[in-house]
Amino acid sequence: MKVTVKQVDTNIIAAVEGSIDSKTAPDLQQSILPVISNTHKVILDLTEVTFVSSAGLRVLLMVYRQLKARDGKVVLVGVSEEIRDVMFMTGFIAFFDICPSVEEALSSK
Amino acid sequence: MDNAAKIFPASLDSLEPIRDYVSKRCEVLGFNKKKTYGLCLAIDEIATNIINYGYPKAGIGLGIIEVHMADDARQLTVTLIDTAVAFDPLAHLVPNQDDMNKPLEDRPIGGLGILLARQNVDEFRYERRGDQNCNVFVVNVSS
Numbered sequence: 001m002k003v004t005v006k007q008v009d010t011n012i013i014a015a016v017e018g019s020i021d022s023k024t025a026p027d028l029q030q031s032i033l034p035v036i037s038n039t040h041k042v043i044l045d046l047t048e049v050t051f052v053s054s055a056g057l058r059v060l061l062m063v064y065r066q067l068k069a070r071d072g073k074v075v076l077v078g079v080s081e082e083i084r085d086v087m088f089m090t091g092f093i094a095f096f097d098i099c100p101s102v103e104e105a106l107s108s109k
Numbered sequence: 110m111d112n113a114a115k116i117f118p119a120s121l122d123s124l125e126p127i128r129d130y131v132s133k134r135c136e137v138l139g140f141n142k143k144k145t146y147g148l149c150l151a152i153d154e155i156a157t158n159i160i161n162y163g164y165p166k167a168g169i170g171l172g173i174i175e176v177h178m179a180d181d182a183r184q185l186t187v188t189l190i191d192t193a194v195a196f197d198p199l200a201h202l203v204p205n206q207d208d209m210n211k212p213l214e215d216r217p218i219g220g221l222g223i224l225l226a227r228q229n230v231d232e233f234r235y236e237r238r239g240d241q242n243c244n245v246f247v248v249n250v251s252s
Contacts, residue, residue: 019128022157023121051128051146053153054222064213082146089228090221091209 003031011041013102017048020056029059036063040072043105047078057092064095073097075105112179119160119172119191124153127176131187134178138185138250147229148187148248152176154222155189155198155244163193163242182250184231189244196242197235198223 001024002017014032018024036042042063046052064074075097079087087093099105115130117123128149135145156174164172175190203224227233232247 019125021121021124021153022161023124051149051153053150053157054225055157057221061213068214082143085143085146086150086225089225090204092213095213 001027003028005031005035007035007039008106010039011043011106012036012039013043013045013106015045015048019051020049020059021051021053022055025053025055025059028056029062032059032063033066036066040067040070041075041105042067042072043075043077043099043102045077045102046080046083049078049080049083052083052086054090057086057090060092060096075099075108077102077105112177114175114177117174117176119164119174119193121157121160123160123174124156127156127174128153130176131178134180134185135248138180140185140248140250144248148185148246151226151229151233151246152187152189154226155246157222158196158198159189159191159193159242163191163196166194167192169193180250184250185248187246187248189242189246191242192240193242195237197237198226198244199233199235203227 001019004015006013012035016028020028067074077099079098097108099108117127131152132145132149135148159174172191172193177188177190179186201220201223203220230246231249234245236243
């Protein structure tokens with residue numbers, strides 16, 4: 001798994017590649033949590049993510065909780081049908097905005 | 110009927126190789142992406158439990174996970190065998206519908222993996238055979 005984090009204005013965009021399982025989820029957490037402490041919008045680009053297990057959902061939950069505490073939001077981009085199914089099954093889907101592209105995620109309110 | 114088995118070290122580094130091993134068979138059987146993904150997810154979740162809790166609780170430094178696969182015209186059966194502490198995922202509490210409807214900030218996070226394991230295959234069984242845990246995942250070929 002690989003994470004590329006960049007800042008656009010006050011937004012943080014994290015593009016993730018590969019699998020988010022119990023092996024890689026801690027790395028994802030360490031790449032994202034420290035850099036989002038002042039941001040109000042986090043965009044997670046999952047276009048190149050091939051697999052997400054409950055360990056990955058746990059990281060999403062931590063990001064969500066941090067943002068929610070200061071009225072921010074987490075926008076997911078490029079969520080595959082399979083990952084969407086997993087998020088639906090677990091009731092996670094309702095808490096994230098899902099956008100087709102990073103550009104739309106940046107301009108979403 | 111076709112049988113195959115492979116032994117993996119019970120380490121988080123084995124998760125991806127285990128998923129690859131299983132998904133290659135799914136590909137040969139012509140499973141669609143959704144079915145393959147569901148089976149790999151179910152297996153990943155149970156293997157993670159064995160690695161993170163089962164063997165450490167048994168005081169075993171580095172155990173093994175055997176992955177057995179058997180298929181016929183009707184179904185693919187994958188069995189994970191380990192010698193960690195006895196653990197029946199079916200006896201474990203999983204989040205219920207009330208939990209699922211809770212806002213994410215109040216949500217209990219435990220048990221999610223087991224829920225995903227059970228929901229993503231057509232049949233999930235657990236058996237304790239001697240000192241072995243056998244987690245059995247069955248996927249129907251045509252469903």
